[in-house]
Amino acid sequence: MAKIRKFDTKVQHLKYKVLREVARYAWQGTLAENLLNIPEIIVPGKQPTMRCCVYKERAVVAERIKLAMGGDKFNPNVIEVIDIACDECPMGGYEVSAACRGCLAHRCEDVCKRGAITFDEHQKAHIDKSKCIECGQCAKVCPYSAITNNKRPCESACKVKAITMGETKEAKIDNDKCISCGACVYQCPWGAINDKSFILDVIDLIRHSDDNKKYKVYAIVAPSISSQFTYAKMPQVTSGIKELGFYTVIEAALGADMVALSEARELVEKGFLTSSCCPAFVTYVRNQFPDLAPHISHNLSPMAALAKYIKSTDPDSKVVFIGPCTAKKMEFQQDEPSRYVDSVITFEELQALFDSKDLDITTLPGTDLDNASYYGRIFARVGGLSDAVVQSLKEQGIDNFDLKAVPCDGIEACRVALLKASKRVLDGNFIEGMACTGGCIGGAGCLTHGEKNKADVDRYGREAMEKTIKDATDVLTMFD
Amino acid sequence: MKVTVCIGSSCHLKGSRQVVEALQRLIAENKLEEKVNLGGTFCMQNCQAGVSVCVDDVVHSVSPETVDEFFRREILAKA
Numbered sequence: 001m002a003k004i005r006k007f008d009t010k011v012q013h014l015k016y017k018v019l020r021e022v023a024r025y026a027w028q029g030t031l032a033e034n035l036l037n038i039p040e041i042i043v044p045g046k047q048p049t050m051r052c053c054v055y056k057e058r059a060v061v062a063e064r065i066k067l068a069m070g071g072d073k074f075n076p077n078v079i080e081v082i083d084i085a086c087d088e089c090p091m092g093g094y095e096v097s098a099a100c101r102g103c104l105a106h107r108c109e110d111v112c113k114r115g116a117i118t119f120d121e122h123q124k125a126h127i128d129k130s131k132c133i134e135c136g137q138c139a140k141v142c143p144y145s146a147i148t149n150n151k152r153p154c155e156s157a158c159k160v161k162a163i164t165m166g167e168t169k170e171a172k173i174d175n176d177k178c179i180s181c182g183a184c185v186y187q188c189p190w191g192a193i194n195d196k197s198f199i200l201d202v203i204d205l206i207r208h209s210d211d212n213k214k215y216k217v218y219a220i221v222a223p224s225i226s227s228q229f230t231y232a233k234m235p236q237v238t239s240g241i242k243e244l245g246f247y248t249v250i251e252a253a254l255g256a257d258m259v260a261l262s263e264a265r266e267l268v269e270k271g272f273l274t275s276s277c278c279p280a281f282v283t284y285v286r287n288q289f290p291d292l293a294p295h296i297s298h299n300l301s302p303m304a305a306l307a308k309y310i311k312s313t314d315p316d317s318k319v320v321f322i323g324p325c326t327a328k329k330m331e332f333q334q335d336e337p338s339r340y341v342d343s344v345i346t347f348e349e350l351q352a353l354f355d356s357k358d359l360d361i362t363t364l365p366g367t368d369l370d371n372a373s374y375y376g377r378i379f380a381r382v383g384g385l386s387d388a389v390v391q392s393l394k395e396q397g398i399d400n401f402d403l404k405a406v407p408c409d410g411i412e413a414c415r416v417a418l419l420k421a422s423k424r425v426l427d428g429n430f431i432e433g434m435a436c437t438g439g440c441i442g443g444a445g446c447l448t449h450g451e452k453n454k455a456d457v458d459r460y461g462r463e464a465m466e467k468t469i470k471d472a473t474d475v476l477t478m479f480d
Numbered sequence: 481m482k483v484t485v486c487i488g489s490s491c492h493l494k495g496s497r498q499v500v501e502a503l504q505r506l507i508a509e510n511k512l513e514e515k516v517n518l519g520g521t522f523c524m525q526n527c528q529a530g531v532s533v534c535v536d537d538v539v540h541s542v543s544p545e546t547v548d549e550f551f552r553r554e555i556l557a558k559a
Contacts, residue, residue, distance in 0.1 A: 218522065238489075248488055248523035313521050368489040368527075465493055475487050475497045478504055479520050 006231070007348075008448050011191035014050070016352050017042050018061060019197060022068040023356035026203045031069075038065055060085045064194065071196030077175045078196045078329040079185060085192035088169040090150040093134050096125045099146035108138035108147060157187035159411045160284060177287060181280040181411065181435045182326030182444025195326040195444065199353060201343045205318045206245035215316045216247035220306055222323030223253040223372070224380035224440040226460030227453035228347045234460070235366025240354050241322070242367060252321065253372030253464075255306030256379040256388070257472040259299050263385075264392035266297055267430055268401045272421075274431040275385055277301050278440075279331035281414055281433030289418045300336065302379060303328060307340035309476060318342045322350050324443025327435065346445025370465050373472035377461040381454045382439035383407040384461075385432045388469065395470045404428040410437040481516050481559050484534040488523035491530035498544035499531045506551045515559045 007013045021038045025031040039058035043049075051057045063082040066072075071080050102123030109117040109125070116131035117138060125147070127138070139147040149156075154171050155163045162177035163184060171184075171193060184193045209217050219241050229237045238249050259277065267273045276282055276297040286293050300308060307319040321328055321344045332341040345353070354361055375391050378384030386405035393403060406428035408414040414433045420426035436442035441453040466472040483503065487496045500520070507516050524532040529541040535554050542550045 250488070250522050310522060313519065368493055370489045370493050371487075471497065475492070475500055475520065478500050479518060 006448060012348060014191060015064065015194065016348060018064040019068050019199060019349055019352035020356045022065060023199055023203060023353055026200055027356060035065065067194045068197045069200055070198060077173060077178055077180060078326060079173060079178060079180050079182060080194060080196060081171050081173060082192050082194060083170045085190050086170040087190045087192065089152045091152050091165060092150040094127055094132060094136060094139060094147055095150050096127060097146050097148055099144050100124045101144055107141040111137045111141045153187045153189055154184040154193055157183040179280040179283040179435060180327040180330045185326060186444040195329060197349055198329065198343045199345055199349050202320050202345055205320065205342060212247040215318055216314060217245065217318045217320060218310050219246040219249045220252045220303060220319060220321045221249060222380065222440060223251065223377040223457060223460065224324045224443065224446065225347065227441050227456040228447050232361045233366060235368060236361045236364045238367040238369040239364040240359055240361035243359055243364065244353055244357065249369055250306065251369060251371040252302050252306055252323065253376035253379060254472060255302030257373050257376035257469045258305045258476065259302050260375055260388035260392045260469050261473050263297055263299050264389050264396060264398065266299065267389065268398055272429045273297050275433050277379065277385060278433055278435050280327035280435035284411060284414060284435065285418060289422055292418060292422055301331060304337040304340050311340050320345065324440050324446040326444050347447050348445050351447055372464055373466040373469050374461040374464050375469050376472060377464055378457060380440045380457045382409040382434045384439065386430065389430060392469050395468055403430060405430045405432055407432040408434060411435045481555065482536060483516055483555060484519045484521050486524045486530060486532040487520045490527035491532055494530045495544040496531045499533065499542055499547050502544065502547040503551060510556055512559050516555060
């Protein structure tokens with residue numbers, strides 16, 4: 001039996017268990033008969049461990065099963081709220097608690113630039129909500145930590161302000177603002193916001209391929225995988241993916257090398273560009289900075305570029321992307337990528353698929369995975385794409401272009417750079433937009449997030465046999 | 481004549497790039513561009529014996545060292 005894997009949170013573990021059980025029956029082709037048994041498998045006995053009672057727990061599991069099976073077909077977004085799982089957290093913002101002792105110093109008053117702090121007859125602080133801008137300075141300076149932020153974690157996580165409260169206080173997602181980055185999915189302490197899963201589509205693709213004889217199912221894996229599944233060796237993870245029934249595994253980083261090659265040329269031609277690798281960033285630019293949309297690189301994302309190439313060598317093939325990203329689940333449904341990418345799953349879902357087949361990847365012999373260069377691989381962390389474009393200019397002998405890259409770490413940094421660019425005061429000519437903090441390694445579909453992840457990606461990059469973008473992509477262009 | 485070189489991970493590590501470069505050069509030197517259709521694929525399920533090169537549905541094991549001889553025997557002689 002497979003060991004219990006490490007996740008960052010118990011919410012992820014619960015989500016994983018549901019995905020695992022749904023997948024287990026799906027492989028056997030008996031999901032319909034067994035669907036109603038899953039809540040009791042996940043929540044056995046009579047003692048609740050998560051909610052008020054086991055019946056509520058099972059009701060939430062039932063909602064999770066729907067998401068594991070693809071979610072609400074009428075909602076175009078891949079991020080959904082499970083209404084009954086939403087705890088309707090307090091939403092007052094910064095508030096003074098009973099810990100306020102009515103001290104003499106009144107640091108809170110001094111630091112508040114808006115004059116929002118007042119005092120009652122006992123010298124206890126109060127916040128005037130009509131003046132407060134929720135900057136949090138008062139909370140930082142209070143010696144008793146008496147000022148707390150009662151903002152909902154989902155709202156705090158959503159830097160694009162797509163989350164509001166419904167009439168019955170449950171979280172609501174504004175699909176016109178949401179970029180599907182999954183920050184709220186990862187941050188909600190109740191697991192009440194989830195990404196829809198396409199694992200059933202992937203299982204169907206594999207099952208109907210007749211052992212890859214009818215058509216071949218290719219897996220493309222994102223380079224951020226190097227910071228994941230650290231309990232096993234990378235070649236064992238590759239073997240595990242093949243054991244699931246994929247024909248072969250290819251690095252999405254090779255698509256990143258292809259992108260680096262053409263993005264450098266496009267940049268020189270146009271003079272100013274934003275990257276197009278991160279689908280959440282691209283959606284954000286289109287939604288919030290439509291005037292800058294023409295400057296988004298016309299390159300396909302590494303995922304779609306590589307899938308396009310695979311389909312050129314094998315037109316009947318099916319291509320599944322495995323990565324850290326919930327926004328990729330939106331991207332692959334868009335017009336052009338949908339022609340090349342058949343489905344998308346996350347690392348969380350990959351772990352569930354391994355365990356749905358009781359596959360202990362630590363016992364498998366390894367399979368090589370080496371298609372890309374160092375530069376393609378480091379796309380997984382912020383700054384990597386910019387480094388790759390610098391290298392690509394050099395390799396192509398373009399020395400008359402003064403590249404000033406602006407790598408943006410997280411969607412807030414993207415916003416600042418885009419705002420400056422829209423006002424023509426940006427000190428730079430290439431915006432590398434990464435919606436997640438740290439880049440793809442910070443994606444909501446990762447099993448774990450940690451300080452070491454960037455170093456893991458860089459080490460993995462250095463292990464690539466090909467050291468230059470040209471060497472990695474030459475083999476593809478030679479067939480043109 | 482269809483010649484397909486495997487560029488999957490195992491074959492890549494065993495030198496498929498060098499094999500493709502050599503085949504391309506040899507095809508040009510022997511003016512076979514019209515007759516030989518050179519292409520790539522990711523994996524021929526022959527990973528242990530790479531670099532795998534498929535000539536008209538028959539898979540051969542080639543290395544950067546043996547590619548010249550392979551070209552003469554399997555491509556030049558039959559094209």
